[in-house]
Amino acid sequence: MWDHLIQTSKDTNIPWLVTGDFNAYCLPEEKLGANSPASLRRCQRFCSWINQAELIDLGYSGPRFTWYRGETQATRKASRIDRSLCNVAWNSTFPNSSVQHLPKFHSDHLPLLTSVGNQHNTDYGNRDNFKFEAVWLTDNKFKDFLAANWNKEIPLQQALKEVTPKLQQWSKEVFGSVNRKKRRLLARLKGITDRLAVSFNPGLLKLQLKLEGELDWVLAQEEIVWFQRAKEKWATLGEQNTSYFHHQATRRKRRNKILALRNANGDWIDDQESLLNMVLNFYTTLYTEDGDQYEDLMPKNVFPRLQQEDSMALHRPYHISDIHKAIHDMKPYSAPGPDGYQAIFYQKFWPIVGKNLADMASSYFEIGEIPTETLDSTIVLIPKMEQPESPAQFRPICLNNVALKAITKAITNRLKPLMPKIVAPTQSGFIQGRQANDNILLLQETLHTLRRRKGKKGGLVIKIDLEKAYDRLRWDFIRDTLKEVGLASSLISRIMTCVERNKMRISWNGQLSNPIIPSRGVRQGDPLSPFLFILCMERLAHKIEQAVEAKLWKPLQLSKNGPKLSHLFFADDLVLFAEAEGSQIDIIKRCLDDFCSSSGQRVNHSKSAMFVSPNVRRDKAARLSSRAGINLTADLGRYLGITAINGRITKARYKELLLKIQNKLAAWKTRHLSMAARVTMVKAVTSNIAIYPMFSELLPVGVCKSIDRCNRSFIWGEEEDKTKLHSVAWEHLTQPRHQGGLGIRPTRRTNQAMLAKGAWKLITDDQSLWVEVLRKKYGRGKRDLQMLAKSKGSSHAWKSFAQTANLLRKGAAQNVKNGRKTNFWLDTWVLQEPLLAQATTEIPMETRQKKVADYWTESSGWKMEDLNQLLPIEVLNKIRAVKLDPLSTTEDKLFWKASANGVFNTSSAYKLEEQQQNNHSSFQWRKIWHLQVPERVRLFMWTAAKGRLTTNSIRKFRHLTSEDKCALCGTEIETNLHCLRDCSKIRRVWEKIVPITQQQQFFSANQEDWLKTNLESNENSGETGEWASFFALVSWYIWKHRNDYIFKAIRLSNYTLINYIVSKAKDWISTWKKAMETRDSLTKPAREEQLIGWSPPQPGWSKLNTDGAAQGNSGIITAGGVLRDSEGDWIAGFVCKIGTGSAILSELWGIHQGLELAWRKGIQFLILETDSKLAIELINKRSDPVHPHATLLDSIRRMLAQSWIVRLVHTYREGNRVADWLSKHSLVYPFGTYELDELPTDLERLLREDMIGISFPRQVIIDGSNE
Structure with a gap:
């Protein structure tokens, strides 16, 4: 039957539905039975069949299972083996279809009722509730x-x-x-x-x-x-x-539609009015305070005291720029609040609507007034599981008005930098620099230690589930917590206004319920809520630490000198650690009880779980479980989405991961997605689903191959056990796009790069708790690359990190500060390898031990006279551009040379791991990806350039046809070049559009030269625009016509064919330009034309303009600058020939030398203008110790902090023309910096134009943040 249904799906496009007993299930949770656990293999097989048939599960409402057997608990079995599946056409035609599981009657199967529902018009224009439509922006x-x-x-x-x-x-x-x-x-x-x-x-x-x-x-x-x-x-x-x-x-709409739920008595309710009342009553009760007398039982005065600088940053007056930033940090198309306006409305039209929003925010922050309707929100109920059965199995997400979110996000932006300082490392959720993987690693490492524990002392791990944690949080407790943190009473009042003064309505199957007036809880979906919750949870951490310090709570220690672990928090996911003793259960319960009493939280004992080490006797473990009221388990299951490692790592452990990827890449999607979209989806889906296990575990080779197989099958529309033609080999798809691939990353290499990120943190991070634990346990006192060595009995995580050591060696280098720690000749610091490898003569052994600082003098810089005979000129030029600070107390440290900012990232690690073979092709693949055509046309041209179009000659070679002749002309063998150019019918198309003078070369070139010449052409063809893009579109329409001729029997005369292809390509050029303008209007900031020029500073001030210039990529870099007074008159200038480096390095040197010049001239009030936004951003950062140019940046910051006033301002190139001329003119000078007291004659015209205010038009981003 299954094979027949697969064939049916291929033979028909009409809507169809199949309902009944399939005797199979999709997910492990769809089967119940202690003696017969769910088979993941059966799940995969059934899901694979659904994918092959391109069917969609309509879901259900009612009981979870459709088949039951057994009269006692020991023999009871149940599963969901009956279901309704439809094809995509049915889903489109009957979008409101639904399935109900009806009561069982005289059968061991439940009847299924499938309804098509009311198929009302779903056009966006027929909505009762207003919603701003993105399409209006077109x-x-x-x-x-x-x-x-x-x-x-x-x-x-x-x-x-x-x-x-x-x-x-x-x-x-x-x-x-x-x-x-x-x-x-x-x-x-x-x-x-x-x-x-x-x-x-x-x-x-x-x-x-x-x-x-x-x-x-x-x-x-x-x-x-x-x-x-x-x-x-x-x-x-x-x-x-x-x-x-x-x-x-x-x-999405069907999944979120609720047709039936169980009430408190276990009865199924399907009447919509009764359902709404039941849900409304549940959430009204949930958001209503119990009435118990409030008492704060948590320790007081424990939060670290806010430093004066931090307190001032937190409490400084709010400005329109804070609201502007908050708005533009939001996702443009996130669901709107009750007023129907998404963030894109404010982002695109800030100059029009921004003043009203800023005025409202200003009133709120100054006097605490805010319109009541701004605080209103809509609750949407998101199912926590596939088919929820009760109101408690939904997550209530509040959709707040963007105006309110702008205010709370502005407050959040102030709190974010402080959170790592006031929240202990045992909490990692929503804290900058901390990740869920931190907790996952610590839990896995603890379980590994406990499983190997021997002797009398046992350990226990308790995973605590807090029931509706966000929604039960007491408001009084929040207020007291904010006071404990040290927030000003005015700020606390503003925050509590957002928390307390709100009215919520539940969105129920398209309708809104009566309002709920809450008296507790924080709104999930508000930017501020997670931070308030974390601060409240930190009070529990204080309680636990107090018990640890009093030696009442005995934490676990994974190594002799390692830190002690008592708890780990990630938002409302709690894990507690202690010795396996009854007294520990008592103190744990006492801490939890006091916290719950104070905060309003409630422990869900049925969903919590306890694990004890194997050296604890079974009877003792049972007593501990009974005492705690928490179930004992040998497997803690999933934590933060990852299955806790319990024993040997095998492929079986990752079956659920593979099943999830398989379901995400369902076959029905291939028919409705272009290949370009399928490639994009593969890149997004695989990395997102597997990111957490890849960070801490080396996946088995079989798992990596299975994931790659899923990706391949989805890209080519392949089905299980039925191979389809792969036009291009997998190893070519995985090459970088600039080397002729599609940039799809093989799972194994991606895994290696992600593991390298964790390993890099192990040797460089001083903040993370998991790093400290693993270093103490395995590091043997080291904290360098030598530390990463496998050891007997080490955990899977440590072994995984250790095998990335060679990769890290390729990307690690010394970032020199004072140069005293870095070996000049033997360490990697200025090149991609040690300088010894570049030496032009033998370096004596004693010289090889010299440090970088030995070759630098404070007065003149590098001792070039000592190096000129030892290193080639190109290496010396690289050294010239490096700044040293011999007086600095900051030591040299490791940085990641493979990234531009010195910070490790997985993308650069992947490129190092890639180790691609040299691509000897002269073809410029980047030209294809820069064509101004749709992505599917780029993909077609990429296939053509690969010579892998599925022509008849290739199809015959693959035994897919017996005929290799061209279907259009019927005379020649159909090759790539023949079907795109040389066929007699197609040649006439090109003859119409290619100038006669160029046709000889056009028609005589071989395939590679033909594509290379036309795709790399920069010619503009008038109405058709850029020739390369027009050429690609014509080629694509030729191929499309060829396929229509063969597979759809569409016949066109020669005249019609020529006009059709040429006209379609021309029309597409204009349509595509319009579509791209529309896309930009939806996704990019608005721009407008402004006149840009140099303007003089106010009286009493001077202005310094600086600029940098680079001769090609990593060529000679130069800098220049000019210092002028408030009349625009020349005070001084400078030119600087630096060495070899990047464009940003030249900009920074220009700023550095310019500041030195202004300081020497005694300037007290200075405006420094540069056209490099990146340079300003780098300087304005408080600290970037691993940046490749950190020493130069520190020197600039020190000069800015001297006893003068300097304003750092960005200008555009049109306002920086004099400095631009000087930086380029520096190339004619010898290496060094030269002060110009007199105005160069060639600069007189530019200086005069600046003085009289000559301006130039430029398209600039409309900001409005300072209005």
Whole structure:
């Protein structure tokens, strides 16, 4: 039957549904039975069949299982083996289909009721509740309409209320329905196609092409509509994946629709009104304080005292720039609050609407006033599991108005930098520099130690589940906690206003419930909530530490001198550690009870679990479990999404991971995604699902191969046991794009790169608790690359980290500060290898021991006279550009030379691990990926350049056909070049568009030269734009016509074919440009043209302009600058020839030398202008000790901190022309810095133009943050 259904799915595109007993299940949790555990192999087999048949599970409401057997608990079995599956066409035609599991009657199977529901119009324009539509941004008149109808002088909420009905009316009367436009165009095109089938008419053909261009634009708008609803983070616009977005949005809607739930008595309720009342009562009770008398039983005055600098940064007055940053940090298309406006509305139209929002925020921060409706929120219930059965099995997420989120995010941005200072390392959730992997590693390492523990002393691990932790948090406890942290009373009052003064309504199957007025809890979905929760959880950590210090709580110690572990927190995920003694259970319960009494929390004992080390007797373990009221287990299961390691690492441990990837890359998606989108999805899905285990575990080779196999199958649309033609080999797909691949990362190498990140932290990090634990346990007192060695009995995590040592050696280098620790000749510090390898003569042994500092003098810098005869000139030039600070007390330290900022990242580690063979091809692959065409066309040209188009000659070679002749001309063997250029029918197309003078070369070149010449061309072809892009589109339409001719039997005359292909390519050029402009309007900041020029400083101030220049990539770098007074007159200038380096290094040297010049001239009030935003960002950072240019940056910061006032300002190149001229002119000077007291004659014109205010037009990003 299964094979028959697979064939049915391939033979028909009509909507169809199959319902019944499949005698199989998809997930382990769909089977119950102690004596017969779920088979992951059976799950994989059934899921694989569903994927092959391209079917979608409609889900269900009602009881979890559909088949039961057994009368006693010992013999009871149950599983979900009955289900309803549909194809994508059914899902599209009947988007409101649903399945109910009805009560069992005279059978061991439950009946299934499948309903198609009310198939109402799902067009975006027919919504009862207002929601700002991203597709409106595609109308170039929308901004003017909004500006004309927006009132900047009234409060924000009033302005929104006034403009909303106008937007709805504009959408209906001016913009129109995308669906209606699409239907009208399709109807007109059908009529034209029918007429052309009877008789040819050039006018009708021209109209057809025009309407097809309009339809392309409407389809792009439709894609935006469904993209906004599908909420697919990995996806990109512009690739015609509309049907996929539509189906994903439909599946989301169905999954979130609640048809039946159990009440408190266990009865199923399916009446919608009764369901809503039940859910409303549940959450009203949940958000209502119990009424117990509040008493704070937690330790007082334990939080670290805020330093004055931190307190001032936290409590300084809020500015419009804080709100601007908060708005632009938000995800543009996150779900809106009750007012219907997403962040994109404020981001795109900040100059229009920003003042109203800033005024509201200013009123809130200054006097605490905020409109009540701004605080309102909508609760959406997100299922915690596939098929929830009770209200408690949902996660209530509050959708807050963006205006409120801007305020709470501004407060959060102030709190973030302080959190690592006031929250202990035992908490890692939402803390900068800490990750979930920190806790995962510590738990795995603890379990590894306990499993090997011998003797009388046992250990225990308790995983605590807090019931609805965010929603039960007492407001009084939050307030007291903020006081304990040291926040000012005014700030506490503002925060508590956001927490306490809110009204919530539940979104229930498209309707809103009556309001809930809460008296406890924090809103999940608000930016501030996680930080408030973490601070409250830290009070429990204080209680535990107090018990540890009093020697009441006996923590675990994994090594003799290692830190003691008593607890790990990640938000509401708690793990507790102690010795396996009854007294420890008592103190644990006491700490938890006091915390719960104070904070309002409740421990869910049924979902908590306890593990004891194997050296604890069974009867004792049972007594400890009974005493704690927590179930004993030999396997703690999943923690933060990762299965706790319990024994040997085998492929079986990762079956659930593989099943999850397989389900994510379901076969039905391949038909609705372009290959370009499938490649993007593979890159996103695999890395996101496997990221946590890859960070701390070396996956078995078999698991890596299985993941790669899933990726391959999805890209090529392959089914299990049924191989499809892979046009390009896997090893080519995994090459970098600039080397002729698609940049898909093989799982094994990705795993190695991620492990290297953890190993790098082991040798460089001084903050992480897990690093300290592992160093003490295995490091033998070392903290360098030599530490990473495998040892007998070490954990899987340590062994995994140790095998990355060679990779780290390739990327590690010494970052010189004072140069006293780094060996000049033997360490890697300025090149990719030690300088000894570049020496032009034999270096004596005693000289080899010299340090970097030995070759530097404070007065003149590098001792070039000692090095000129020892190293080649290109190496000497690299050394010249390095700044040393011999007076610094900061020691040289390791940095990651493979990244631009010296900080380790997995991408650079992957490139080192890659070790690709040299690509000897002269083909410029980057040219393909830079073509201004859709990604699928780029992918087609990449396949053509690889020579892997599935022509008849290749199909015959693969035994897919017996005929290798060209189907169009019928005379020649169909090769890549023949079908794209040399076929007699296709040649006429090129003859029409290629100039006669170029046709001889065009038609005589071999395939590689032909593609290379045309794709690398920079010529502009007038109405067709860039020739390379037009060439690619014509080639793609030729291939498309070839396929239509063979597989759809579409026949076109020579005249029609030529005009059709050329016209379609031209139309696509204009349509694509419009689509890209639309995409940019949806995803990129708005720009406007401004006049840019140099402006003089105010009286009493001077202005220093500096610039840097680099001669190519890592060539000679130079810098220059000019110092002028408030009249624009020349004070002094400088030129500087530095050495060899990067563009940013030249900019920093220019700033450094410019500051030295201004200081020597006695300037007290200085504006320093540079056209390098990156340089300003680097200087403004408080610390970047591992940056390759850290010593130079520190020197600049010290000069800025001297007794003068310096303002660092960014300008554009048009306002920095004099400094630009000086930096380029520096190339004619010898190495060194030269002060110019007199104005060079060649600069007189530029200086005069600056003085009279000559300006130049430039497109700049509209900021508005300082308005």
